[in-house]
Amino acid sequence: MPIVSADLKEYKSSATNSDGAGISATEVVDNTDNNLFTDITGDEATAGGTEYRKIFRKNTHATLTWQNIVSWLLSQPTNSALSFGFGLDHADDADGGQGNMTAFGANAVVAVVSDGADTRQLTVVGEDASGNRQTETLTLNGATEVVGSLTFSKVYAVYANSLSASRTVTVKQSSGGTARGTIGTNKKICFLWFGKKYSGGSLVNAEGGDMASKATGLKSGDVAPAGNFGLWYRITWPAGAGAVTATTTQVKSEGDTAA
Incomplete structure (x- = not known):
């Protein structure tokens, strides 16, 4: 079946x-009040x-x-x-809060760099220039920028194979390009x-x-x-924000x- x-x-x-x-x-x-998000209180709505x-x-x-x-x-x-x-x-x-990425402004390769000694693997998930889903694995080389070979039109997320208590990773649009997201200390992922x-x-x-x-x-x-x-x-x-029922x-x- x-x-x-x-x-x-x-x-x-x-x-x-x-x-x-x-x-x-x-x-x-499904179709049940507060099945995922709770009510927004009056004070929360005001703020x-x-x-x-x-x-x-x-x-x-x-x-x-x-x-x-x-x-x-x-x-x-x-x-x-x-x-x-x-x-x-x-x-x-x-x-x-790790949804801190901004969108690529054009088709580009992905570049990643850590702020110190770091050899973790990162997985990039997104779409190619034709809109097809693709992934790429990059291995960090500490504070030396690593540049991928695949071109992305969208990057959904970049995630690490393990956490670091001391290192922050920056994800860039192309080599030396605009920073598009960060994986902070003790964080797994950044996403869009x-x-x-x-x-x-x-x-x-x-x-x-x-x-x-x-x-x-x-x-x-x-x-x-x-x-x-x-x-x-x-x-x-x-x-x-005004009150709404259901x-x-x-x-x-x-x-x-x-x-």
Whole structure:
């Protein structure tokens, strides 16, 4: 039998409030108030703010791979804004604030550099010039810049194979180019937000753009039986946000299945 919607389930992450780390055994219950984000209090609405959550979408089919998965923003909440980004199924991917990347301004190779002795491996995840998903592995050479060979039109994320308590890694657009993100001390990843956000009271595109259609969506490749992929969510709201009852938002993921 092919994969059907009942085979595809969504789970919270294991940190408190589902705000980071690896996959948990707790499903996100659809169409239920506060199933992921809690209510914004009156004081929080007055001040404006940001909250992060991380979820996983899992293929529970016994034998078939969920193929060519693409995720995009189908709808936005009222009086707040949702962004989403690439997440890892790893205990160390536990800080939504590591969504600190800015988008490439043109097709380019990726350059990485640490601020001291560092030989960790980094994985770059994104799209090539034709919009196809691609990854590249780079090995740090301390404070000497390392330049990749693949051209990226988008970089979803860059993550390290281990943490460092003393080193910060900078990700650049091309050799000697603009810094696009940092992996801080004791951090696993830096990634790019897509969707909308509130900035200075105005609703604007997120750092990576709106990503409101399948054609522009985030590509997660193939997910094997019992496998999953992670997504970070960020809700922002402006100071003085008005009250809303039961507002909703949706990030859709769609892929292919063998018969």
